[in-house]
Amino acid sequence: MSFNTFTKELNYPLFGLQFIDNNTFAVSGGGGEGRHGIPNGLDIFQITNKQDADNKKKDSKPPPPSQQPVPDLLKPKELKLIGEFKYDKNTSDAPMSLAYHKPTGTAYLGCNDGKTIIETTSTNHDLKALKISDNGTKVGKSQQYRVFPNKVEGSSYIKKIEAHDLGKLVMLSSDAVSRVYVNDITSLDNPSVFEAKETQEIKDFSIKKSSNDDDKALEFAYVTKSTGKIVNVVAKKSPVIKDLKLTAKECQLLRIKYLSSTKLLILGASPNKQIIAYVYCTATDKVINRQVLVKNVKSVNAVDFAPFNNNNTAGLLAVATSDLSVVLYHVALDGGYKIVKIFEFPRSHAFAVTNIAIEENLNHVVSVSAANSIHVIELPSVETLESLKDGGSMLWWIILMILVLIIAMYLANAQ
Secondary structure (H helix, E strand, C coil): CCCCEEEEECCCCEEEEEEEECCEEEEEEECCCCCCCCCEEEEEEEEEEHHHHCCCCCCCCCCCCCCCCCCHHHCCEEEEEEEEEEECCCCECCCCEEEEECCCCEEEEECCECHHHHHHHCCCCCEEEEEEEHHHCEEEEEEEECCCCCCCCCCCCEEEEEEECCCEEEEEECCCCCEEEEEEHHHCCCCCCEEEECCCCCCEEEECCCCCCCCCCEEEEEECCCCEEEEEECCCCCCEEEECCCCCCCCEEEEEEECCCCEEEEEEECCCCEEEEEEEECCCCEEEEEEEEEECCCCEEEEEEEECCCCCCEEEEEEEECCCCEEEEEEECCCCCCEEEEEEECCCCCCCEEEEEECCCCCEEEEEECCCEEEEEECCCHHHHHHHCCHHHHHHHHHHHHHHHHHHHHHHHHC
């Protein structure tokens, strides 16, 4: 099976990526302060049918009754810019990370002040906020906040940020001594409600989605190259921190992602260029599946996951690898928790894939890169994605049957 894909080139490197709704997503990035003419900011794109964007003549004749309309799924698509916000490169650095808080319609960007501002004020506002309204077509004025305490030189920045529906931001610093900060959205000017510090670099973190409205706890997990922890932050209580019982001596850990409320996916890179996947059960503190995910690849740049249905029996995993590929996998969330490759899109970007996102209703997968490019994959139905997990074995079965038929015909002719 083939997938419909298309790309769009922008005029600045892209780092942040977040879906706003089914067909609308935001990207952020820029050239920083040192690259003349390359902007810093945020753009909002809508995935639309090409013919919808064309100027149609008012007197155009309707199609004949015999001509059947083309379903939307089969129509060629394009990206339409519907909203934007640009920062002055003299007062702002490039936004390096992006999160969207849907309940308040706010985009949060990990974005330092410019060097001149920092030197003049001895303050670095490292978090910016933009109010997005009217389905992404309106972007309000930028608000700014200071997250990192005692950091004014601008050498540190927020390299990853996630927003929790309950009203908290989790942010990862780029410090040599890594820190994860948790802040309340309603009081971002106040000190962090929690700070996790590691002597090793924190490679990645993931927030667990709240299972019900009564659950007021924020849970997230993070990994360094050799360890992992789960943090549970409850209002007015001391945070609960639990070590992951993961002895991954065969590789260096890279990425982590919640698959469900009790299952974590952890990816690591081995010295022999293999990406190892671990499915970890937080209820039993055990690795319940380990398998080689990719071969002949040094690292994983980004990962995202979305369940197929509300029963959480399976889901779609999207992985952006260091060889510029985007790979889709079927992940079983019961039984053996097996991960099966569905399709690979080699060299989706010219270089440095920086982020990837799956639209929650499984309509599209979008990836972005430092090569200024956006790559969009149109997904088929969930039923088709489910069936593709058996595509590999089915293909070999067909090849085997063809070989048997050829041999049988050869033997018959030989007689």
